Amino acid sequence: MAKTSAIEKNKRRRKTVANQAAKRAALKAVIMNQELPIEDRFKATLKLASLPRDGSKTRIRNRCEVTGRPRAFYRKLKMSRIALRELGNLGKVPGVVKSSW
Numbered sequence: 001m002a003k004t005s006a007i008e009k010n011k012r013r014r015k016t017v018a019n020q021a022a023k024r025a026a027l028k029a030v031i032m033n034q035e036l037p038i039e040d041r042f043k044a045t046l047k048l049a050s051l052p053r054d055g056s057k058t059r060i061r062n063r064c065e066v067t068g069r070p071r072a073f074y075r076k077l078k079m080s081r082i083a084l085r086e087l088g089n090l091g092k093v094p095g096v097v098k099s100s101w
Contacts, residue, residue: 007068031044052087
């Protein structure tokens with residue numbers, strides 16, 4: 001089995017979430033509906049549990065698209081503070097200028 005990077009793993013999770021979103025939402029609606037019998041709600045719970053874990057939206061992690069770093073992530077730029085500083089100093093990020101005083 002080939003070793004995959006965290007960035008690739010996260011991309012794969014995003015695809016899985018997109019594919020499973022409608023199915024998961026339907027099952028959650030059945031589970032939350034108090035008017036349905038408890039047996040039907042329990043069956044829906046089991047079906048939801050049998051779906052792939054990576055289909056859950058909470059499994060996606062915001063990662064820097066340059067380095068893959070998961071922390072200190074700027075959403076607007078989709079990169080970490082470290083990559084932002086390096087590329088900003090080189091002038092490779094549009095609209096970012098190094099401040100000097």
